Amino acid sequence: MRILIVGAGATGGAFGTLLQEAGRDVTYLVRRPRAEALRRDGLRFISPSGDRTHSVQVRTADEPADAYDLILVTVKASALPSAIEDMRPAIGSSSTIVPVLNGMAHIDRLQEAFPGRVAGGMAKIVATLDAGAVRQLTQMSTITIGGLGERELSPAVAEALRVQGIDLSVSADVEGALWEKWMFIAAGAVATCLFRSPIGATIEAGGLPQILGAISELEAVAAAAGHPVSAAGHEQSIGLLTEPGSAFTTSLYRDLLAGLPTEAEHILGDLARRARELEIPTPLLDLTLIQVRADAIQRGHTAD
Structure with missing residues (x-):
């Protein structure tokens, strides 16, 4: 081959x-x-x-x-x-x-x-x-x-x-696996990009309810699209994104912090579009997109 x-x-x-x-x-x-x-x-x-x-x-x-x-x-x-x-x-x-x-x-x-x-x-x-x-x-x-x-x-x-x-x-069910990984990556991106911090710092600042909210709203989109996140996938997101003191970040956050073009439209923008089509509210995702897009506008980056 x-x-x-x-x-x-x-x-x-x-x-x-x-x-x-x-x-x-x-x-x-x-x-x-x-x-x-x-x-x-x-x-x-x-x-x-x-x-x-x-x-x-x-x-x-x-x-x-x-x-x-x-x-x-x-x-x-x-x-x-x-x-x-x-x-x-x-x-x-x-x-x-x-x-x-x-x-x-x-x-x-x-x-x-x-x-x-x-x-x-x-x-x-x-x-x-x-x-x-x-x-x-x-x-x-x-x-x-x-x-x-x-x-x-x-x-x-x-x-x-x-x-x-x-x-x-x-x-x-590889499509289901793709959706599950997507929800984790998107939730991690919201949790880190919206607050411009690693997970541990956001939790210390009082952001745990917002992280849990991001996981919940994005998993609701997956469920509405016919690809509900498994119990194991949900527990993985909770475990990795709610650990006190964690230095966890995402590549989207690291690119954003470095002033590089990001995959925000591919990861977050497409998800927000599907959420609107499915009539699922995603306020934290939407706020994150505004911040990332505003940053891209100031740096002269075009949407991916």
């Missing part, structure tokens, strides 16, 4: 290295500067199991390409529109596209662009880019996949992704 990984950032580089080390045929679709660096220096991967550099196969959007069997989309939401256009020559009649972004808006965009080719995917890994190298910070490295709607997932896709270093799960 020929695998194309769209993006060679922290997530794509980590999973791509693990797949390549298991003997899979892996190619990265990247922008020209990243392609030149990878061709020259290879891809360095630093993980709890070691530090290594591999020569890798790369291509850019302007280079000819045959269709790939499995396309793993690992870019940030802001890069998705351009990634969709860059991917088009690589999509064939038997290709399967597995995005591992957070939220659900990307599923709609990909299905519109490539009907019948999109499967559900979700990843959990703590990794970052460090001077061009991919650094995996913890042992956690999971991918959950599954078919969407009436389309069943080919067993060959699961076989291709089942390698050492990746804890792979095939879910009968």
Whole structure:
């Protein structure tokens, strides 16, 4: 199975290295500067199991390409529109596209662009880019996949992704799993971005009722959409987002604090839109969006 990984950032580089080390045929679709660096220096991967550099196969959007069997989309939401256009020559009649972004808006965009080719995917890994190298910070490295709607997932896709270093799960309800992760990420973003603080500081300042309120209102949206959060998922949110003294933050909060463009519209804006359609009130989510959007306006950032 020929695998194309769209993006060679922290997530794509980590999973791509693990797949390549298991003997899979892996190619990265990247922008020209990243392609030149990878061709020259290879891809360095630093993980709890070691530090290594591999020569890798790369291509850019302007280079000819045959269709790939499995396309793993690992870019940030802001890069998705351009990634969709860059991917088009690589999509064939038997290709399967597995995005591992957070939220659900990307599923709609990909299905519109490539009907019948999109499967559900979700990843959990703590990794970052460090001077061009991919650094995996913890042992956690999971991918959950599954078919969407009436389309069943080919067993060959699961076989291709089942390698050492990746804890792979095939879910009968991957859409429900995506919604559950989305509600946790969104609740964490509201709790940290609205108060511009880690969880522990917000709780110390008296914000515990608001954190609980955010969890409640967002889970109400998921339930109304037909994807109620499980008891285990709810308890995970409560446990991680209400711990006194916790230094927990979210990537959206960290990007906001650093003055970087964020995935706020993809994670929070799309959720607020769905809440309005379902007539579910989300006052804390709405306040967070106003603050994040106002910050983006002042910094001259465009919506993702």
